[in-house]
Amino acid sequence: xxxxxxxxxxxxxxxxxxxxxxxxxxxxxxxxxxxxxxxxxxxxxxxxxxxxxxxxxxxxxxxxxxxxxxxxxxxxxxxxxxxxxxxxxxxxxxxxxxxxxxxxxxxxxxxxxxxxxxxxxxxxxxxxxxxxxxxxxxxxxxxxxxxxxxxxxxxxxxxxxxxxxxxxxxxxxxxxxxxxxxxxxxxxxxxxxxxxxxxxxxxxxxxxxx
Amino acid sequence: xxxxxxxxxxxxxxxxxxxxxxxxxxxxxxxxxxxxxxxxxxxxxxxxxxxxxxxxxxxxxxx
Numbered sequence: 001x002x003x004x005x006x007x008x009x010x011x012x013x014x015x016x017x018x019x020x021x022x023x024x025x026x027x028x029x030x031x032x033x034x035x036x037x038x039x040x041x042x043x044x045x046x047x048x049x050x051x052x053x054x055x056x057x058x059x060x061x062x063x064x065x066x067x068x069x070x071x072x073x074x075x076x077x078x079x080x081x082x083x084x085x086x087x088x089x090x091x092x093x094x095x096x097x098x099x100x101x102x103x104x105x106x107x108x109x110x111x112x113x114x115x116x117x118x119x120x121x122x123x124x125x126x127x128x129x130x131x132x133x134x135x136x137x138x139x140x141x142x143x144x145x146x147x148x149x150x151x152x153x154x155x156x157x158x159x160x161x162x163x164x165x166x167x168x169x170x171x172x173x174x175x176x177x178x179x180x181x182x183x184x185x186x187x188x189x190x191x192x193x194x195x196x197x198x199x200x201x202x203x204x205x206x207x208x209x210x
Numbered sequence: 211x212x213x214x215x216x217x218x219x220x221x222x223x224x225x226x227x228x229x230x231x232x233x234x235x236x237x238x239x240x241x242x243x244x245x246x247x248x249x250x251x252x253x254x255x256x257x258x259x260x261x262x263x264x265x266x267x268x269x270x271x272x273x
Contacts, residue, residue: 128261132259135236135257135259142236197256197259200254207247
């Protein structure tokens with residue numbers, strides 16, 4: 001179609017005035033440029049697609065991070081639980097020893113052992129606090145998952161744009177507003193989904209939980 | 211298996227169904243809470259939580 005247009009412009013060019021000749025020449029150059037651009041994009045597209053597939057994506061790094069923190073946290077929680085169990089056993093043992101020593105008039109020694117038992121109870125509380133503190137991992141994992149979703153979406157849109165418009169095009173507004181709007185919408189939605197304990201309690205009250 | 215699935219399985223088991231279940235979750239969405247209530251949850255804690263909240267909820271379950 002572009003070639004037909006050029007031929008038409010060329011054939012018509014002989015019948016127009018001199019000042020219009022320039023316009024037809026410009027139009028002809030424009031048509032040739034469009035044709036060259038189409039050919040370039042068509043040749044570049046397979047390369048862009050294959051190279052974009054090789055791009056190290058931030059989302060895969062975040063997924064790895066998510067997995068690693070999850071595994072680490074679970075291991076710490078498992079070990080902490082084992083330590084807690086061991087401490088409970090030792091506390092019971094010490095309590096039994098104290099009882100025995102008290103009857104054998106070993107009052108002083110019993111007192112010191114009682115102190116040791118007290119320290120172990122204290123440490124047990126600390127271990128519980130450590131486990132409670134580790135629950136942050138669930139929250140982190142949720143945020144990371146949301147981030148991965150957003151990154152995947154942005155990546156696919158960018159690749160789409162690159163393939164459609166070609167990497168030589170720049171400085172144009174290529175739908176950034178749409179993507180940003182989408183991201184903002186997602187962030188807004190994520191804020192709405194967060195629920196505080198007070199809200200949960202209010203809902204539970206409605207269901208008759210007192 | 212999700213927490214809700216586990217809760218449903220417990221409530222469906224004759225030997226286990228009387229056991230109180232306190233859900234501690236970061237899936238802080240109203241729909242999750244309603245689903246948990248319908249599945250028979252005993253109480254519900256949203257992460258992050260304090261020791262006082264846990265104590266209060268356990269107190270309500272075992273009063």
